[in-house]
Amino acid sequence: MNRNIYHPLIQDKHENLRSQVREFALKEIKPIAKKLDEYSEFSPEITRKMGKLGLFGVTIPKEYGGQNLDTLSYIIAVEELARIDSSQAATVAAHNSLGLSPIFKYGTDDQRQRLLPKLTTGQYVWGFGLTEPNAGSDAKAIETTARLENNYWMVNGQKIFITNSASAISMGVTLLSNTSTDPTRKEYSAILVEREKSKYQAESIKNKMVWRAADTGRLTFQNAEVPKENLLGERGKGLRIVLETLDAGRLSVAAIGLGLAQGALDMAKEYSAKRKQFGSRLNQFQVISHKLVDMEVKIELARNYLYTSCWLKDNQMPFSKQAAISKLYTSEIAREIADEAVQIFGGYGLFKDNDIERFYRDQRILSIGEGTSEILKMVIGKEMGI
Numbered sequence: 566m567n568r569n570i571y572h573p574l575i576q577d578k579h580e581n582l583r584s585q586v587r588e589f590a591l592k593e594i595k596p597i598a599k600k601l602d603e604y605s606e607f608s609p610e611i612t613r614k615m616g617k618l619g620l621f622g623v624t625i626p627k628e629y630g631g632q633n634l635d636t637l638s639y640i641i642a643v644e645e646l647a648r649i650d651s652s653q654a655a656t657v658a659a660h661n662s663l664g665l666s667p668i669f670k671y672g673t674d675d676q677r678q679r680l681l682p683k684l685t686t687g688q689y690v691w692g693f694g695l696t697e698p699n700a701g702s703d704a705k706a707i708e709t710t711a712r713l714e715n716n717y718w719m720v721n722g723q724k725i726f727i728t729n730s731a732s733a734i735s736m737g738v739t740l741l742s743n744t745s746t747d748p749t750r751k752e753y754s755a756i757l758v759e760r761e762k763s764k765y766q767a768e769s770i771k772n773k774m775v776w777r778a779a780d781t782g783r784l785t786f787q788n789a790e791v792p793k794e795n796l797l798g799e800r801g802k803g804l805r806i807v808l809e810t811l812d813a814g815r816l817s818v819a820a821i822g823l824g825l826a827q828g829a830l831d832m833a834k835e836y837s838a839k840r841k842q843f844g845s846r847l848n849q850f851q852v853i854s855h856k857l858v859d860m861e862v863k864i865e866l867a868r869n870y871l872y873t874s875c876w877l878k879d880n881q882m883p884f885s886k887q888a889a890i891s892k893l894y895t896s897e898i899a900r901e902i903a904d905e906a907v908q909i910f911g912g913y914g915l916f917k918d919n920d921i922e923r924f925y926r927d928q929r930i931l932s933i934g935e936g937t938s939e940i941l942k943m944v945i946g947k948e949m950g951i
């Protein structure tokens with residue numbers, strides 16, 4: 566088989582999936598990505614199509630409607646989407662890593678059977694509500710409370726910046742909340758809040774610089790009633806669920822960075838082979854060709870490290886440090902590569918009719934979401950024992 570990528574971990578099944586997602590992204594996403602970005606519009610239609618392709622529940626067993634593939638397959642799918650458009654990649658990444666994965670990993674049989682088959686179709690999405698106005702990097706600072714009363718959790722509080730939480734197809738959210746009955750100490754628990762059963766206010770936040778075609782919501786809970794059995798995992802173990810979920814989530818943010826960087830390099834390479842100045846094509850100037858080479862080197866290193874991190878996860882080995890390094894490195898190189906790509910486009914890179922302009926903006930979230938670069942250095946430092 567003629568391979569796009571040669572890597573010891575890549576098998577035919579990975580390359581087949583890569584080709585399938587690449588073709589889909591070129592045919593279905595590329596023609597509308599610019600318009601969705603311009604109007605800050607989340608597309609349920611594209612989401613459904615991505616669901617049909619099997620991108621919702623890539624690693625979830627078939628009995629729940631998933632594809633039962635490995636982490637590397639999932640990461641390749643996200644990488645290929647981001648090569649064309651980060652918003653769609655973010656929708657898929659957030660739904661798989663932050664939405665489905667904790668429900669599958671910590672859910673009871675009943676929770677899995679009730680929720681997962683609907684969430685693996687692309688008809689619905691599920692959010693992950695950690696961030697609050699006063700709790701970003703500091704997860705322990707959350708103020709949302711859930712008090713148990715007559716078999717219901719009474720939820721009060723606000724979550725902000727939650728991906729896949731406010732569009733018409735958002736079915737619910739996994740909420741980190743304080744379930745303590747003692748006001749002098751907090752008890753962190755994760756609760757599955759279904760939108761139809763537990764009324765809460767969900768507003769889409771517009772005017773974003775990044776991921777403008779992905780849905781980002783602000784959720785307000787005022788005595789929202791959630792059935793007692795919607796507790797996810799053990800009471801008081803919510804923070805562990807969140808931190809473990811974020812470890813795996815970082816691999817997919819790294820995949821978005823990798824795909825974005827590859828897409829930016831592809832565009833810069835193509836443009837520099839056409840544009841002439843001083844009688845020569847841009848790529849004939851050594852300065853420009855070295856820029857392209859530097860991009861390639863960074864991408865190769867980022868890809869190798871990310872794929873190896875996926876292998877560790879798939880083989881039940883510790884991967885928390887590797888996921889943090891992967892996300893830190895890939896988000897940093899995505900920024901450098903998008904910046905250099907704009908430089909190669911010159912003035913033409915600064916206009917919205919050029920996709921590189923969107924890539925330049927979209928990379929900016931990568932060193933902020935799911936652990937800022939500063940916080941990731943704390944995670945890596947802790948793993949190093951410093």
Ligand SMILES: Cc1cc2nc3c(=O)[nH]c(=O)nc-3n(C[C@H](O)[C@H](O)[C@H](O)COP(=O)(O)OP(=O)(O)OC[C@H]3O[C@@H](n4cnc5c(N)ncnc54)[C@H](O)[C@@H]3O)c2cc1C
Nearest residue numbers: 693694695696701702726727728933934935936937939940
């Ligand atoms: C488009 C988008 C989608 C998102 N999706 C989700 C989602 O689905 N679910 C969810 O829960 N959240 C989501 N988030 C929130 C995101 O994870 C947070 O923005 C991120 O964790 C940072 O929190 P903050 O914005 O409050 O920044 P802050 O925590 O206030 O940090 C501000 C700055 O201070 C630095 N800083 C903070 N503490 C320290 C420290 N101890 N030492 C050194 N520096 C420090 C940070 O690194 C950063 O540079 C999303 C955000 C965006 C923009």
